[in-house]
Amino acid sequence: MLNRNDIDILKNNLNFWSNLDEKDKNLIINNSIIRKFEKNETIHSNLNSCSGVLIVKSGIIRTYLLSEEGKEVTLYRVNKGETCVLSASCAIKNINFDVHIDSETISEIISIDINVINKLSKNLYVENFLLKQTVNRFSDVMFAIEQILFLKFDQRLASFLLDESYRNEKNVLTLTHEQIAKHLGTAREVVSRMLKHFSKEGYVMLSRGKITILNNSALEKLI
Numbered sequence: 196m197l198n199r200n201d202i203d204i205l206k207n208n209l210n211f212w213s214n215l216d217e218k219d220k221n222l223i224i225n226n227s228i229i230r231k232f233e234k235n236e237t238i239h240s241n242l243n244s245c246s247g248v249l250i251v252k253s254g255i256i257r258t259y260l261l262s263e264e265g266k267e268v269t270l271y272r273v274n275k276g277e278t279c280v281l282s283a284s285c286a287i288k289n290i291n292f293d294v295h296i297d298s299e300t301i302s303e304i305i306s307i308d309i310n311v312i313n314k315l316s317k318n319l320y321v322e323n324f325l326l327k328q329t330v331n332r333f334s335d336v337m338f339a340i341e342q343i344l345f346l347k348f349d350q351r352l353a354s355f356l357l358d359e360s361y362r363n364e365k366n367v368l369t370l371t372h373e374q375i376a377k378h379l380g381t382a383r384e385v386v387s388r389m390l391k392h393f394s395k396e397g398y399v400m401l402s403r404g405k406i407t408i409l410n411n412s413a414l415e416k417l418i
Contacts, residue, residue, distance in 0.1 A: 197224055201252070201305060208250050208278050211320035219315060226308040232256075232298035239282045239296035246282040246296075247309040251275050254302025258332075259377075261295045268343065268380025271335035272299065280328040343380060346418075351379055352389050353417040356399070356408060366408040 197205075202224060206212045212220065229252070232238060238256060239246040249256070251273050258281060259269045273279045281294050315321045342351050355378060359368050372390065376383040390406065393399045398414055400407040408414065 197227055197229070197305070201227075201229065204250060204252060204276075204305060205307075208276070209324065211318070211324045214318070214320040215315075219318070222311055222315070223307060226311045228306055228308075230304045230306050232302045232304070234298060234301055236298045237295070238298060238304070239294070245309045246306065248307040248312055249273070249279040249282050249296075250305040250307075251277055251279070252303040252305055254304075255299040256296055256302055256304070257299040258294050258296050260293075260380075266380055267295075267377040268339065269378040270294065270339050271332060278328060279332075280325055281332055348379075348381065348385065349389055349392075350418050352386065352393075353398075353414040355379060356406065357411065357414055357418075360408050360411070366411075368406045368408070369404060370406055371404055 205223060205227065209223075215223075230238075232254075238249070253275055255275070256273045256279065257269055258271050258273065258279065259267050261267050279296065282296055312321075312325075316325060342354065346354070352375070355375065356368065359370065360366055372386045373383045376386045379386070390399065390401055393414075394401050396413065398408070398410045400409055
């Protein structure tokens with residue numbers, strides 16, 4: 196059951212809220228649940244599963260593609276206070292997108308039941324919200340694909356390290372080579388070789404489970 200703070204989160208994240216009548220507002224409230232996930236736990240896994248609209252109450256969740264061979268590539272992250280609608284793509288006309296979603300950290304999520312979303316999607320304001328959110332996320336998806344197609348791996352790795360540094364507001368990144376490989380859709384050995392090269396050039400310092408950025412400017416010049 197949602198508490199008052201949870202309901203406020205719904206109001207702040209669903210920009211169509213003021214255009215709903217009380218019946219529809221209560222329909223959302225009564226069909227939303229709090230879901231808690233440990234780090235790296237699966238939230239949404241396949242095309243046949245429609246999880247509804249997800250609002251991140253705390254933590255970070257990761258949306259990614261997964262190949263038949265098990266290779267992953269991160270499309271985008273959803274942070275605290277943000278919304279993910281691709282988990283409800285079955286409610287959006289002409290959208291059929293097979294993404295996987297995991298919790299990157301311990302996370303708490305408000306999940307709005309897909310049947311409610313289906314019902315309310317007939318409302319023009321709700322439909323517009325879903326489409327706008329989808330367009331915004333597809334911009335993130337296209338950016339990820341462009342990097343894969345058009346950037347050399349040293350550029351992609353430099354961009355990833357800088358993005359992580361800016362996002363976490365620190366130069367010491369707690370990441371394994373395997374985790375980076377999953378984000379970038381490549382093999383761990385490829386990541387390790389390039390990081391060793393970066394280390395020899397003085398761009399980064401490597402230690403067990405950590406990467407310290409020593410020269411931001413040099414990494415920026417690679418991109």
